[in-house]
Amino acid sequence: MLRRGDYLIFLATLLLLPWLYFTLWGDQRAGEYAQILVGGDQQALVSLHQPQTIEVAGALGLSILEILDGKIRFITSACQGKQCIHRGWINLGGEVVSCLPNQVSIAILGGEQRFDAINF
Amino acid sequence: MRCLLLLIVVVALSGCDRPSAHSHKQQMYVFGTLVEVIIWTEDEAAATEAMSQLSAQFQHQHQQWHPWEAGELHTFNQQLTTGKPTPTPDSIAPLLQRAIELSVASDGLFDPSLGQLVKLWGFSDNLVNVTQPPDATQLANFIKQAPHITDLEINNGLAQSHNPRLYLDFGGFAKGYAVDRAIETLRQMGFDNAIVNAGGDLRAIGSKGEWPWRIGIRNPRGEGLIASLQISRDESVFTSGDYERFYDYQGKRYHHIIDPRNGYPAEGFSSVTILHHDAATADAAATALLVAGPEQWREVAKKMGLSQVMVITPRGKISMSPAMVKRIRFEVSPEPNINVVDW
Numbered sequence: 402m403l404r405r406g407d408y409l410i411f412l413a414t415l416l417l418l419p420w421l422y423f424t425l426w427g428d429q430r431a432g433e434y435a436q437i438l439v440g441g442d443q444q445a446l447v448s449l450h451q452p453q454t455i456e457v458a459g460a461l462g463l464s465i466l467e468i469l470d471g472k473i474r475f476i477t478s479a480c481q482g483k484q485c486i487h488r489g490w491i492n493l494g495g496e497v498v499s500c501l502p503n504q505v506s507i508a509i510l511g512g513e514q515r516f517d518a519i520n521f
Numbered sequence: 522m523r524c525l526l527l528l529i530v531v532v533a534l535s536g537c538d539r540p541s542a543h544s545h546k547q548q549m550y551v552f553g554t555l556v557e558v559i560i561w562t563e564d565e566a567a568a569t570e571a572m573s574q575l576s577a578q579f580q581h582q583h584q585q586w587h588p589w590e591a592g593e594l595h596t597f598n599q600q601l602t603t604g605k606p607t608p609t610p611d612s613i614a615p616l617l618q619r620a621i622e623l624s625v626a627s628d629g630l631f632d633p634s635l636g637q638l639v640k641l642w643g644f645s646d647n648l649v650n651v652t653q654p655p656d657a658t659q660l661a662n663f664i665k666q667a668p669h670i671t672d673l674e675i676n677n678g679l680a681q682s683h684n685p686r687l688y689l690d691f692g693g694f695a696k697g698y699a700v701d702r703a704i705e706t707l708r709q710m711g712f713d714n715a716i717v718n719a720g721g722d723l724r725a726i727g728s729k730g731e732w733p734w735r736i737g738i739r740n741p742r743g744e745g746l747i748a749s750l751q752i753s754r755d756e757s758v759f760t761s762g763d764y765e766r767f768y769d770y771q772g773k774r775y776h777h778i779i780d781p782r783n784g785y786p787a788e789g790f791s792s793v794t795i796l797h798h799d800a801a802t803a804d805a806a807a808t809a810l811l812v813a814g815p816e817q818w819r820e821v822a823k824k825m826g827l828s829q830v831m832v833i834t835p836r837g838k839i840s841m842s843p844a845m846v847k848r849i850r851f852e853v854s855p856e857p858n859i860n861v862v863d864w
Binding site: 438440441442481482484487489490491493495497499501504506508515516517518519520521 | 544548549550551553554555557559651652716718720721722723725729734735736737738739744745746749758759760762764765766767768794
């Protein structure tokens with residue numbers, strides 16, 4: 402004989418399913434950390450939730466990075482072309498932006514990565 | 522009844538489980554870009570060993586295949602400029618052979634003999650000290666006597682150049698070729714589930730446990746992704762775009778993919794994305810189709826044996842082959858209008 406509590410558990414489970422689906426399989430693309438690399442070696446691992454500017458010494462000179470609102474970007478670079486700056490903000494898990502001449506790269510880590518790799 | 526409900530609850534919730542992570546990643550800075558290798562395995566020690574082997578392999582290739590730094594390709598290029606028959610180094614021969622095949626298939630739109638032209642534009646030095654395009658007269662003179670890969674004659678391992686301006690630069694193709702060799706190495710070591718991602722261009726084999734590999738495709742104009750796709754067997758995804766390496770001069774963008782027909786950066790497309798089994802083909806084809814432009818891209822794609830292609834113009838107009846439409850899922854809202862071309 403089912404009691405009221407049994408029905409409540411069953412109902413709670415049914416309600417829980419959509420929440421679990423969106424939590425575990427939903428569009429969680431934003432990363433948690435930025436891995437900063439110089440020439441392929443990790444220089445720092447920083448949270449994307451702590452607004453700050455970071456100076457990184459690369460092969461040609463300084464690159465300055467800005468973290469704001471869970472995103473990161475190059476704002477100054479010693480390179481000639483400044484493509485790293487043109488690339489703008491990145492925040493998706495698996496995203497990478499590299500300043501090839503200055504050999505400074507940022508890779509977004511953490512969060513539940515929706516993609517295993519980003520093609521560009 | 523209670524048991525039945527319990528069974529439903531258990532079965533339903535079990536669907537929320539995720540596969541436990543056995544993804545081993547390592548990044549390496551080589552070929553002037555960041556290369557990431559992902560291996561899906563439970564054997565961490567073997568994955569570490571594979572990463573170390575691949576890192577050494579990439580470094581060796583970079584050194585041997587760099588057109589302007591001391592190494593076998595540089596020396597080979599110096600010897601070719603003499604016009605005398607010269608032995609093709611073992612590390613270069615298979616790369617050169619494949620590049621010639623792809624160049625011919627692309628009607629010369631991918632041409633690895635134009636190292637001097639790439640240098641003239643400053644793209645061989647990663648744009649260090651480049652502030653403006655080369656002089657128009659200098660470019661016109663080069664194009665008048667421009668080399669083609671067909672100026673290189675190879676007989677019994679001896680190569681002879683019939684154009685003193687011929688200078689091999691495998692920039693539009695070496696990354697793809699190296700990715701193929703890396704996948705070969707991984708398979709020989711017993712790994713059947715992996716991604717080798719060289720600066721955003723990649724080949725994926727196998728899957729991530731029960732799940733396919735999920736690949737995002739960056740929006741060529743703007744932040745974030747434009748589309749995504751899944752790979753669960755063996756496929757390469759390569760994109761060439763005008764946003765990868767460029768500089769602005771007097772309000773005009775000059776990017777790194779040079780049209781061998783006129784000596785200037787190719788116009789017509791912002792990006793070309795290719796899906797193909799073979800990474801070397803995908804790499805060369807992405808370059809060739811970006812050069813081919815809106816008038817010729819389908820013809821060249823078919824000649825190169827491609828079936829899955831997406832092209833995006835500077836105004837954001839997207840065209841795709843029918844086979845590509847079935848693979849792509851857009852990640853922008855509202856979904857863009859696409860032009861599905863006859864194939």
